Amino acid sequence: MFLDIRRTLWLAVLGIFFIAPSQVTLAGEGLRVVTTTKTFASLVEAVGGNHVKVDYVAPPNQNVHFIQPRPSDILRLSKADLFVHAGLDLELWRYPLAEASGRPEFLPGGERELGLSQGIHLLEVPSETLSRSQGDIHIYGNPHYWLNPENGRVMARTIFDKLVQITPEYEPDFRANLNQFLEKLDSKIAAWKRDVQDLAGVTVVAYHNSWSYLAQFGGFEIAGFVEPKPGIPPTPRHVERLLGIMQEKGVKLILKETYFEDRTPKKLAQKTGAHILTMAHGVGNMKGVEDYVSIFDYNFSHFKKAMAEIQGGTR
Ligand SMILES: [Zn+2]
Numbered sequence: 034m035f036l037d038i039r040r041t042l043w044l045a046v047l048g049i050f051f052i053a054p055s056q057v058t059l060a061g062e063g064l065r066v067v068t069t070t071k072t073f074a075s076l077v078e079a080v081g082g083n084h085v086k087v088d089y090v091a092p093p094n095q096n097v098h099f100i101q102p103r104p105s106d107i108l109r110l111s112k113a114d115l116f117v118h119a120g121l122d123l124e125l126w127r128y129p130l131a132e133a134s135g136r137p138e139f140l141p142g143g144e145r146e147l148g149l150s151q152g153i154h155l156l157e158v159p160s161e162t163l164s165r166s167q168g169d170i171h172i173y174g175n176p177h178y179w180l181n182p183e184n185g186r187v188m189a190r191t192i193f194d195k196l197v198q199i200t201p202e203y204e205p206d207f208r209a210n211l212n213q214f215l216e217k218l219d220s221k222i223a224a225w226k227r228d229v230q231d232l233a234g235v236t237v238v239a240y241h242n243s244w245s246y247l248a249q250f251g252g253f254e255i256a257g258f259v260e261p262k263p264g265i266p267p268t269p270r271h272v273e274r275l276l277g278i279m280q281e282k283g284v285k286l287i288l289k290e291t292y293f294e295d296r297t298p299k300k301l302a303q304k305t306g307a308h309i310l311t312m313a314h315g316v317g318n319m320k321g322v323e324d325y326v327s328i329f330d331y332n333f334s335h336f337k338k339a340m341a342e343i344q345g346g347t348r
Pocket of ligand 1: 098170171176177241242243263
């Protein structure tokens, strides 16, 4: 209900800035790509190299579920050759944004929109159709799939296929870039697999349900969330219930994103002795997290450090 209202309001606001359709793919300038997040921008740059100019919409330190695109984003998208997003319901704001750009090819099923969820093995896909009337924002399964580095391979190949489809003349360059990216990612994945051996079986709680794919790779368990449902702020009753779970399971680590309040995690930490670990949710989200692989370098090194402190009894 809340999101439906939000979307309707957005359509009304964005309508003021409605942009007329424009010509696409100017020769000699390369492809102009707009992505929803800086993480996807980084992946498109890795594969597209100097044949792409990439801009992103969501400021990296804001909650990607609730972004308000600016008129400048609409203008940029109206002139773009390709619109890349997560698909699913990570960015519900992308529909009014695409509509306001005046470019039907960026709407669902359009030939110049690319959802990166294709080919990804999704987690937590509901067995029955959910409605948004309860405020739920993960109704097609968990949309934070870029946080398993194995999915980086799939996303890079999806981007490669689309770039080749639009500009087949650059295929050799795109292929060389793709291979270079995959080689680096594969060697990093091997190193991270050694890193995460210590995390297997560790139980944590998290603020939002963002970390299932990282847990899938890292082998740790998430026992509960500060949010009662994805996108719904915590209530005192829910926090009490979560406290019970943490005490029962001996949870000593709370994962959170940069953009959530820390009052509730601090309250939980005070009562359980748990540590709070602010994690990198995507590229640009933390100092030093400037490309796809550094998301995992950051998260696994800080996770390991926090576990060492917990096991060493320091806070
Ligand atoms: Zn989410």
